[in-house]
Amino acid sequence: MTLIKVQPAMASPRPSVKSEIHLAAVATAASCSRLFVRSTLKSWHLDHLADDAELLVSELVTNAVTMTGITEPSPSWPMLADLALIQVRLVILGDGLVIEVWDQNSTLPIARDEEDLDAEGGRGLLIVKALSRRWGFYRAEGGGKWVWCELEIPLKPGPLPKRQRTWKPSPAQVNEYAVEPDLLRRVRDGLKAL
Numbered sequence: 001m002t003l004i005k006v007q008p009a010m011a012s013p014r015p016s017v018k019s020e021i022h023l024a025a026v027a028t029a030a031s032c033s034r035l036f037v038r039s040t041l042k043s044w045h046l047d048h049l050a051d052d053a054e055l056l057v058s059e060l061v062t063n064a065v066t067m068t069g070i071t072e073p074s075p076s077w078p079m080l081a082d083l084a085l086i087q088v089r090l091v092i093l094g095d096g097l098v099i100e101v102w103d104q105n106s107t108l109p110i111a112r113d114e115e116d117l118d119a120e121g122g123r124g125l126l127i128v129k130a131l132s133r134r135w136g137f138y139r140a141e142g143g144g145k146w147v148w149c150e151l152e153i154p155l156k157p158g159p160l161p162k163r164q165r166t167w168k169p170s171p172a173q174v175n176e177y178a179v180e181p182d183l184l185r186r187v188r189d190g191l192k193a194l
Contacts, residue, residue, distance in 0.1 A: 017044060020089040023061075025069025025103065033061045036100070040090055049151055050098055052131050056149050057088060057099050059124035062104035063147065092153070096133065100148040102140060109137055109147055130182045 019040045023029040034054040041050045065071060068084040111125035127194040128135050132149035139145050 016088065017092040020087060022085050022087050025065045025084040025086045026075065027065065027069075027071055028074050029065050029069070029086060030058045030061045033057045033101075036088060037090065041097075044092070045156050046097065046153065049153065052151055053090075053097065053099060056128055056131055056151070057101070059086060060099065060101040060147050060149070061086065063109060063124050064101050064105075067105040067107065068103045093150075095153050096150040097153055098148055100146050102144055102146050104144040106139060106143060106145055108139075108145060122185045 019036075021033070021036045023032055034057060037053050037057045038050045041053060064086045068086065070079055070083070072079065084104050087100075089098075089100040089102075090100040091100065109125055112123065112131060113193060125135075128149050130152070133152045135147075135149035137145055137147045
């Protein structure tokens with residue numbers, strides 16, 4: 001797992017497929033982003049990546065909401081006055097699915113050390129690091145930052161190979177199953193009589 005502080009698409013060709021959603025930076029944004037990821041990957045026929053992608057986007061969105069939004073499960077109306085937005089983007093680049101989350105806070109993320117595993121929270125980036133091929137962040141031109149990770153899109157297995165017949169009867173077995181012409185005539189005559 002590599003931490004990269006540049007845009008994942010800088011040296012890459014144009015994305016072949018892209019989808020994005022803007023969400024309010026509130027506690028329910030993580031569950032909305034999971035629904036967005038699952039439905040998008042299903043429409044792209046990448047259902048097999050949905051479980052890992054949902055966990056990754058949930059961690060990235062939770063971090064974005066913690067930095068810029070309202071973590072209160074039932075916020076009051078005055079708390080919603082200056083509500084921030086976050087953006088979730090899915091991009092297919094070559095053999096990778098890139099998950100990007102933007103928030104307006106420009107403070108760069110810091111992954112905790114693995115010694116802090118007993119801490120109450122803060123393991124999100126460790127999970128991102130463990131599940132993704134690579135991850136990173138970059139400052140957005142208009143302000144804020146993008147935090148991203150990439151999942152490898154494994155080759156889908158093709159159809160099963162056709163079985164080759166390996167058993168061949170011996171000449172003795174062929175004679176055992178040989179049909180007698182007289183027997184066939186009697187069966188034919190019996191069927192005609194029906």
